[in-house]
Amino acid sequence: MRLNIHDRFNQELPADPVLTPSRRQVTEAAFSFVTPRVPSAPRLRHAVTEVAEMLGLAPTDLNGDTFRRVFSGGEVIAGTRPYAMCYGGHQFGNWAGQLGDGRAINLAEVEHRGQHWTLQLKGAGETPYSRTADGLAVLRSSVREHLCSEAMHHLGVPTTRSLCLLTTGDQVLRDVMYDGNPEMETGAVVCRVAASFIRFGSFEILAARNDLATLRQLADYTIRHHYPEIQAENQADTKASYGHFFHAVCQRTLTMIVHWQRVGFVHGVMNTDNMSIHGDTIDYGPYGWLEGFDPDWTPNTTDRSHRRYQFGNQPKIALWNLLQLANALYPLVGDAAPFQAALQEYQDDFSREYTNMQASKIGLTHANQAANEADEELISQLDTVLQLTETDMTIFFRLLADVRKSSNVSAGRDFLAPVIDAFYDPESLTDEMIEQWRAWFSLYLQRLNQSEESDAMRRERMNRVNPKYVLRNYIAQLAIDAADQGDDSLIAELYELLRDPYAEQPERQKWFAKRPEWARHKVGCSMLSCSS
Template sequence: MTLKLNIRDKFNKELPADPLVSNTRRQVRNACFSYVTPRKPSNPSLVHVSPEMINAIGLKESSVSKEFLAVFSGSKVMKGTKPYAMCYGGHQFGNWAGQLGDGRAINLAEVEHEGRNWALQLKGAGETPYSRTADGLAVLRSSIREYLCSEAMYHLGVPTTRALSIVLSGDQVMRDMLYDGNPAYEKGAIVCRVAPSFIRFGNFEIFVAQQDVKTLKELVDFTLKYHYPHLGKPSKEVYLAFFKEVSVKSLEMVIHWQRVGFVHGVMNTDNMSILGLTIDYGPYGWLEGYDHGWTPNTTDSAHRRYRYGTQPQVVLWNLLKLANALYPLIEEAEPLQNILSEYQEELKVAYLKMMKSKLGLFEVDANDQVLVDELEAVLQQSETDMTIFFRELAKFRTEGNSNGLAIVGEAFYDPKGIKSEKATLWEDWFLKYKERLKKELKSDVERAVVMNSVNPKYVLRNYMAQLAIDDADKGDYVLLDEFFNLLKKPYEEQPEHQKWFAKRPEWARNKVGCSMLSCSS
């Protein structure tokens, strides 16, 4: 059976290719990609597939066959397609890293269905010219984390790449999970990632570093043609409008991250989508205790560059690097600087609006910023679960003697520690919150409905992902499927899944995979 996909390749047909076709590590110049064939796995088997994404790319669930497994494990190249790895550079942890590229990702094809373009990309399907010293493979552990999180983020309303399938390769892959000199074999796996495009900030940066303005212009014009066509034909004004729109989309993305308590963990410029999508799920995590200083990435543990509280500022820094990359096409710094300044002002407005929505505040009040600042300060006085706190806060009432501390009590990791000075701080804040709520036009019930639409009840906590990984490693995918379906409805009560609306268990506090994650995660 042949998979009937509407193949409409553009990236590898309209942009310059690396003339070398050997799969050897090398520096690539004057090219946007290199052709490469996925490595054939020894004994592939399907772990899970997303029915939504099967339909999105134009297939039916009945298409999940031996042919499907062959294509999305990398065993077979679809007729009429030429897989490739993209060339890009990037700033990693604030430093220019030179050429990076798709070191363990291979783009199979682009398909069109119902007016949408989808690029299909295998992660973990073998080495490419950009693999450097790595093997281009992935393991089941990291693949499950990417697969589950991609789909969970989509249903949370966060701009994201998606995931179609996860496959076991049948091969063993050596990994030093924490880079501590203790490598071990793990099950190899391949995820099929799906997005309108996988173009990143780094795709543009590499050509500036190589002083290749010709190829830079080709790529920018291609991006405008297929992903920002409403901006018009290429010109200096359109390039500026493009940068502005990327800035707006990136701000929207990171505000959503802050809203749900998501920490990306490795916001290098090569991990920033030109479409404002969350891309590259590595050492990510959700806040357990509300802590602006937390990062899940052990590689970043010393400087905490990518901690939760700085994510919006890191986006700004990354946008500055994108501005530098676009400068040769614009040749004026001031308009680019103006857009970056606008981002800073828009960030303040967007962040306050987001926090007010989490608190159920919709009317204008001059003291709202102070109320939010005071809440964030008191939240960090003690370990307080972010997801539970904001979800339970919807139960607070302006009528009667509503006890705020009691209502959000389940969110505290040490409820007995909320006493004396800490208790007073909380009680003072709840008094101010109650008075502020009285200025709202919505009733308590109406407010709760809106709050529950922006404050999820269920998120993919790291310990949950690790439980699914542990079971899957034994060949049991029941919990993986349970989480996959649970996270499709993160804002609904789902009483049958109530046990997952709970604080991180103590056993997970310092467990590898639950609190400590590396870039191999």
């Protein structure tokens, strides 16, 4: 197994001089050198050939002992120095101070075919940032992260990737619901892959400590390697480059959030330390997909009371988080104007892009142009009727593509036949609800009939933006339960399913289904904790 190692972060930025994993405040440094924990009996449970090839690994490498040792943390790649990153963050709206990589260790950086990647193990042992925890992860959370990273990529959502999932052969004590009932669970490690793992919080911690020298080093490093076009444009004006960097992060974040809303994904813990400067989805913890269309839903048990990170609030939270990044970068510029302009542009652009996205989901033909007021009203009314009774978001939008322009909505309830399977309890639809749906469908069909596009062409367009298959929590839990018994076949099956989420895949039709009633309140199938 050979990788083209090209470390930059731990070569160009200041390191913590202390070389032990003892918990401590790390100052004037971007990272700490650490050594991954050697597992007792590592076992490869699943690997992604596509990601391996992206890194320059051959498919045959995945079955080798070296691969198993390196990506479980048991062997350090020759010539590399693994490290954990220092960062802070706002958690649930409150400044939490130093956080850092408490259970993540960057193994190395790799170059292949003109692309630069950072390899990071999650669950490979303690670091100076582990606080009172052990730096380990369990199979439960690792299966979810491994599958979801790849699922999101194939949905077209910016995300970190996952190379492989291994179990360590060790048991880890976890209190899954934080209710005082800890149990031993199977230890596991996931290898995450991204251009970098620099977060909003990477800048926040330095600004909070008034460590402007390291803040400037980190900003210059980030622009030099990850936004080189900004450096090229602003060689004579360094301060301007910081403002342009922030603007670029705003726009990438906007794109990510629009995609989240498009597919019904809820991150669950949008703290600033979980926000990537690349606009990638990062840190898959208590995430979920909307089952019933409910903008107020959050999958995070910790957020149950205040619902700060509920589905409908994600765009505003992203803006709030960007404001915290702006505050961190401000000392490098000394002028609020470029940050205010970028934040205002985020709000203006988001409103337009979000409406266009919603228009595309219902097949309106101007999806890439400014929506008119009538279409905005149509979309708003749809949000309302979707909440009249429990309605599955993924299934509804997928089935909506089957509606024909010639449909008759004048009497009865047959007009709902194309989407009836999206309702959890069709019998709960009252006469009043049916009339509200009839009113919406009447307007919708009028709008569709303004276009000469055929039903077939519209259906094809809609099916490119409305996935048929997503990683519902109950589906992931089935894979976890099987893996706990040593059976990895469902992980492999779901990976293949989620590689092509917009295709019909009739042989896998069983996964195109509403959450079963047994999963409604089952641990791991509805709300989840941050425990991993």
